[in-house]
Amino acid sequence: KVSQAVDLSPVSVVITAKDGTIEYVNPTFSEVTGYSADEAIGQNSRVLNSGDLPESYYKELWDTILSGNIWHGEFINRKKSGEEFWESASISPIVNDEGEITHFVAVKQDTTERKAAEEALRASEEKSRLLLESVGEGIFGVDLDGKVAFINPAATRMLGYGPEELIGKKIHEKIHHSHADGSAYPKSECPMYLTYVDGTDHHIADEVLWRKDGSSFPVEYTSMPIKKDEQVVGAVI
Numbered sequence: 001k002v003s004q005a006v007d008l009s010p011v012s013v014v015i016t017a018k019d020g021t022i023e024y025v026n027p028t029f030s031e032v033t034g035y036s037a038d039e040a041i042g043q044n045s046r047v048l049n050s051g052d053l054p055e056s057y058y059k060e061l062w063d064t065i066l067s068g069n070i071w072h073g074e075f076i077n078r079k080k081s082g083e084e085f086w087e088s089a090s091i092s093p094i095v096n097d098e099g100e101i102t103h104f105v106a107v108k109q110d111t112t113e114r115k116a117a118e119e120a121l122r123a124s125e126e127k128s129r130l131l132l133e134s135v136g137e138g139i140f141g142v143d144l145d146g147k148v149a150f151i152n153p154a155a156t157r158m159l160g161y162g163p164e165e166l167i168g169k170k171i172h173e174k175i176h177h178s179h180a181d182g183s184a185y186p187k188s189e190c191p192m193y194l195t196y197v198d199g200t201d202h203h204i205a206d207e208v209l210w211r212k213d214g215s216s217f218p219v220e221y222t223s224m225p226i227k228k229d230e231q232v233v234g235a236v237i
Contacts, residue, residue, distance in 0.1 A: 012087070012108040015094075018101055020045045032087075032110050034080030045106075048077040050084050065093050065104055074111065085112045141226060141236045144196055146170045146187070149234060160212035180208045180216060195223040195235040 006013050012029040016022050025040045033040070033048060040047070049058075053076060064071040071091045078084050087108045094103040132139055138155030140148055148166045156163050159175055166174065172187045179185050187193050191202035202223045208216040226234040 012106075012110075014040075014045065014106040014108065016045055016104050016106070018103065020104075022047075023103070029108075032079070032085070033077070039080070048075070048079075050076045050078040052076040052084070061091065065091050066101065068093055068095070068101065075108075085110055086115045087111060139236065140166070140171070141234055142171055142192065142196060143234045144232075146172055146193060146196070158211075158217075159209065165212070175209045175211075176207075178208075178210065178216075180218075192223045192235060192237055195225050196232055199225045199227070199232040201225060 007026050009026055009028060012032055013024075013026040014022060014029055015024040022040050022043055022045055025035070025037050027037075029040065030036050035047070057073075061071050061073065070093075071089075073089060075087045075089060076084055077087055088111045089106050089108040091104055091106045093101045094105055096102050132150070132152040135152065136154055138152065138158045140151035140155050143149050147168055148171050151163055151166055153163075156166065159166070161174070172185075172190055172193060176190055176192065177185055191204055194200055195202060203221075204223070205220040207219055207221075209219045210216050221237055223235055223237050225232045226236055
C-alpha cells in the first residue's frame with residue numbers, strides 16, 4: 001500500500017543515499033523532469049541543478065538535513081530537455097535503528113505556474129504603482145472604514161502630509177471635516193463616504209479639502225466605488 005501510494009503520488013518523491021546518489025524516483029518525478037527511473041537512479045541529485053542558485057543555498061540545505069532536521073525550500077531546477085522549472089521541496093533524513101542517517105527522502109512539487117503567476121502579479125502591481133506615482137492628479141483609496149489604503153505623491157503634496165501620516169487613518173477627519181466657511185461637514189453627507197457605503201459615484205466641483213497646516217483649498221474630485229466580485233470594498237478618489 002505504501003509503495004502504491006508513493007508511485008501514484010501527484011508530487012515527485014526521490015530517495016537518495018546519504019551522499020546524494022539517487023536510489024528511487026516515482027513516476028511523477030519522471031513526468032516532471034523528463035528523466036526515466038533508469039536514467040535517474042545512480043546519478044547524484046545535482047543532475048537537476050540549474051546553476052542559478054548560490055552554493056551557500058545548497059550548503060544550508062545539507063547542513064540542515066545532515067544534522068537530522070527537515071529542510072523546506074524552493075529550487076530552480078533543470079529538466080533533461082534543458083528547460084528550467086521551479087520546485088518546492090521538503091527533504092527529510094531517514095535513520096536506522098541506531099539513529100544513524102542512511103538516506104534522504106525528498107517530496108517535491110512543480111511550482112513553475114504559481115511562480116509565473118506571482119511574477120505577473122508583481123509586474124502588474126509595479127506598473128500600477130508607477131502609474132499612480134507618475135500622474136499629476138491626486139489619487140487615494142479608502143476601505144470600508146474610510147481609512148486610507150493607498151495614496152499617490154501628488155495627493156500627499158497637495159495635502160501637505162507624508163504618506164505615513166495618512167495610510168490607515170480615517171480620511172474624512174483629516175482632510176474633509178469642514179466646509180469652506182469653517183462649519184462642520186458631517187461624514188454622513190460626504191460623497192466619498194456615500195461611495196463606499198452605497199456604491200454610488202459622485203463628481204464634485206465646489207468643495208474644499210484641508211491641508212495639514214490647517215489651510216483649505218478648492219478642489220474638484222470624483223469618487224468611484226472599488227468593487228470585488230460585485231461587492232463594494234472601498235472607494236477611489
